[in-house]
Amino acid sequence: MNTSLETSIGGVRLSHPVMNASGILGSEPEHVNILVEAGFSAIVTKTFTLEPREGYPPPILVKLESGGYLNAVGLANRGARYIPLLVERAKACGKPIVVSIGGRNAKEFTELAIIVEEAGATAVELNLSCPHVKGHGLDLGSDPSLVYELVKEVASAIKIPVIVKLGLSDRVVDSSGRALEAGAKALTLINAIRAMAIDVYSAKPVLSNRQGGLSGPPIKPIAVRVVFDVYREYKAEIVGCGGISSWKDAAEFILAGAKAVQVGSALLGNRNVANEIVKGLESWTSLLGYSRLAELVGMAHKD
Numbered sequence: 334m335n336t337s338l339e340t341s342i343g344g345v346r347l348s349h350p351v352m353n354a355s356g357i358l359g360s361e362p363e364h365v366n367i368l369v370e371a372g373f374s375a376i377v378t379k380t381f382t383l384e385p386r387e388g389y390p391p392p393i394l395v396k397l398e399s400g401g402y403l404n405a406v407g408l409a410n411r412g413a414r415y416i417p418l419l420v421e422r423a424k425a426c427g428k429p430i431v432v433s434i435g436g437r438n439a440k441e442f443t444e445l446a447i448i449v450e451e452a453g454a455t456a457v458e459l460n461l462s463c464p465h466v467k468g469h470g471l472d473l474g475s476d477p478s479l480v481y482e483l484v485k486e487v488a489s490a491i492k493i494p495v496i497v498k499l500g501l502s503d504r505v506v507d508s509s510g511r512a513l514e515a516g517a518k519a520l521t522l523i524n525a526i527r528a529m530a531i532d533v534y535s536a537k538p539v540l541s542n543r544q545g546g547l548s549g550p551p552i553k554p555i556a557v558r559v560v561f562d563v564y565r566e567y568k569a570e571i572v573g574c575g576g577i578s579s580w581k582d583a584a585e586f587i588l589a590g591a592k593a594v595q596v597g598s599a600l601l602g603n604r605n606v607a608n609e610i611v612k613g614l615e616s617w618t619s620l621l622g623y624s625r626l627a628e629l630v631g632m633a634h635k636d
């Protein structure tokens with residue numbers, strides 16, 4: 334039996350559901366080639382801000398003994414002028430490219446979104462979830478009315494699909510609903526979760542920024558729960574993200590309601606992870622007796 338993993342997000346057709354997550358590669362044009370060769374169906378860039386940002390001094394990324402990673406990169410990036418270089422590279426490879434953008438308010442996000450559209454990108458992902466930069470990301474995304482205003486302004490200024498990436502907060506379900514109401518075509522759920530670790534010998538926080546975002550396997554059950562809750566409430570188009578390193582992890586997100594997934598931390602240790610997930614999802618779909626993976630989206634909601 335021929336198994337199809339085809340899916341779509343915000344009207345963008347994808348040959349399979351496995352994308353990379355923003356910030357793990359995706360900041361340089363040559364990363365685009367690496368990600369294409371690694372088998373991802375669409376490329377997601379690092380979050381770009383209007384002006385270049387240096388980010389925090391090291392240490393910015395640590396592997397935790399208890400599993401997963403803690404990072405506070407500080408949204409380091411080369412600024413919006415660099416966006417067209419990555420878009421051009423993805424187009425030359427024939428791959429859809431989603432440009433992640435980060436601003437402090439609706440005006441900055443809108444300005445960035447217009448740059449992304451004019452560069453010819455396939456879609457834009459609004460980073461309303463970075464857990465470690467004050468006035469950015471989660472500070473905005475955890476306020477549902479702010480999410481509404483911001484997404485509304487961006488969505489009315491551009492024609493390409495707007496994907497909104499939200500992170501863990503008590504109000505993530507509300508923020509998701511408001512984002513959809515304001516014109517988001519899809520949601521990416523979730524980002525790294527605000528966390529910290531302390532070195533017991535130096536008695537100091539391990540990250541230069543003290544606090545950062547926890548990613549990798551420890552956050553997967555939390556991310557699956559958020560996807561499940563948001564899908565149950567709105568039947569939205571969801572890109573599941575958080576702790577995915579195998580086909581089984583991806584399958585859980587799909588059953589919870591995700592139409593696609595993003596892989597971040599796992600890519601730090603395994604450049605073949607996308608191919609492995611795709612292969613596993615193919616076998617799993619046919620093992621369950623289906624010809625299209627799409628039929629399994631949200632299946633865990635059935636009684």
Ligand SMILES: Cc1cc2nc3c(=O)[nH]c(=O)nc-3n(C[C@H](O)[C@H](O)[C@H](O)COP(=O)(O)O)c2cc1C
Pocket residue numbers: 354355356357379380394402404406408433460463498523524525547548549550552574575576577595596597598599
């Ligand atoms: C080193 C690093 C840098 C990241 N940079 C970004 C970023 O620029 N924009 C963003 O939306 N998420 C960023 N993230 C979060 C990831 O995209 C992803 O949402 C999160 O790590 C959870 O997925 P994972 O467990 O597969 O890593 C970053 C994560 C890591 C580990």
